[in-house]
Amino acid sequence: MIKDISFEFFPPRTEKMEQKLKQNIGALMRLSPRFVSVTYGAGGTTRYKTHEIVHKLINETKLNVAAHLTCINASLNEIDEVIENYVAVGVKHIVALRGDMKDLDQFIPHPQGFTNSIELVKHIKDKGGIKVSISGYPEQHPESQGITADINFIKSKIDAGADQIITQFSFENQNYIKYRDTLVSQGINIPIIPGIMLIKSFNGIKNMSRKIGIKVPNWVDKIIEKESEETQKIIAEDVAITQSEELEKNGFEQLHFYTLNESEIMINISKHLGFHTKNNIA
Numbered sequence: 629m630i631k632d633i634s635f636e637f638f639p640p641r642t643e644k645m646e647q648k649l650k651q652n653i654g655a656l657m658r659l660s661p662r663f664v665s666v667t668y669g670a671g672g673t674t675r676y677k678t679h680e681i682v683h684k685l686i687n688e689t690k691l692n693v694a695a696h697l698t699c700i701n702a703s704l705n706e707i708d709e710v711i712e713n714y715v716a717v718g719v720k721h722i723v724a725l726r727g728d729m730k731d732l733d734q735f736i737p738h739p740q741g742f743t744n745s746i747e748l749v750k751h752i753k754d755k756g757g758i759k760v761s762i763s764g765y766p767e768q769h770p771e772s773q774g775i776t777a778d779i780n781f782i783k784s785k786i787d788a789g790a791d792q793i794i795t796q797f798s799f800e801n802q803n804y805i806k807y808r809d810t811l812v813s814q815g816i817n818i819p820i821i822p823g824i825m826l827i828k829s830f831n832g833i834k835n836m837s838r839k840i841g842i843k844v845p846n847w848v849d850k851i852i853e854k855e856s857e858e859t860q861k862i863i864a865e866d867v868a869i870t871q872s873e874e875l876e877k878n879g880f881e882q883l884h885f886y887t888l889n890e891s892e893i894m895i896n897i898s899k900h901l902g903f904h905t906k907n908n909i910a
């Protein structure tokens with residue numbers, strides 16, 4: 629049974645987007661997510677906007693809020709400042725990542741910063757009192773040096789104190805299942821939470837997937853070629869429902885949804901997963 633769901637949001641770029649996000653969070657709050665997380669922009673951008681949204685969510689809602697943080701373009705002092713500011717507004721959970729350079733250029737560590745996510749996790753955990761989520765890659769990260777290296781790398785992040793793994797999204801459930809089974813067989817026993825992408829546009833998700841090394845199945849191309857926008861919306865919802873139900877059948881108890889700041893699709897999925905009934909929502 630799915631015991632917990634959680635949602636990811638990104639910092640809105642305009643006032644209009646922020647108002648829409650506020651409305652959508654209002655709707656999603658009723659599903660009692662275990663936590664919601666707010667991303668940190670690529671290249672270390674949106675640092676202030678991430679902080680602002682996290683602060684507002686903590687102040688104005690009862691949600692458990694996780695703030696993302698990356699090592700990109702930041703010295704140790706700057707990273708410390710971000711963490712201190714997070715803690716000052718009540719953050720108790722950080723999603724700690726190495727991050728990507730702007731335009732996904734090759735990673736260059738800041739000369740006074742961290743060289744990888746393991747160091748960041750350790751640094752945050754050494755402060756005490758902060759839960760840390762880390763990333764996992766069911767389809768392997770483009771910089772992966774193979775599954776053995778990946779397992780060792782993730783074990784190092786866990787040795788540094790990581791509390792749970794949130795995975796990158798995949799179109800194929802077998803990738804999540806195989807990844808979980810491999811990690812568990814290697815003695816990894818912290819929660820592994822599949823990250824599910826809620827598709828807003830098949831074309832958009834196809835382009836994004838290509839950039840970040842996620843395989844796009846042929847059926848996605850067929851949908852883009854043949855289906856109207858309205859039908860694509862229905863299919864997107866169906867894809868996420870099927871994915872969630874299958875993962876539930878395969879023993880996952882928590883799911884993390886990349887909401888793209890929308891709420892409608894998530895509310896419909898939650899009806900299928902029984903979260904509406906659980907939370908007495910009509």
Ligand SMILES: Cc1cc2nc3c(=O)[nH]c(=O)nc-3n(C[C@H](O)[C@H](O)[C@H](O)COP(=O)(O)OP(=O)(O)OC[C@H]3O[C@@H](n4cnc5c(N)ncnc54)[C@H](O)[C@@H]3O)c2cc1C
Binds near residue numbers: 672696698744763
């Ligand atoms: C749940 C989640 C949330 C994210 N949130 C954000 C965000 O808010 N902002 C943002 O900019 N990006 C975000 N990303 C994207 C992420 O920053 C990129 O995928 C980035 O390229 C890797 O960062 P990471 O911390 O996941 O990398 P890591 O886990 O540190 O490394 C990624 C992979 O690279 C390989 N690797 C790296 N170093 C080594 C090594 N020394 N030895 C062996 N293998 C190595 C491993 O295969 C490893 O799995 C997120 C990704 C996920 C899955």
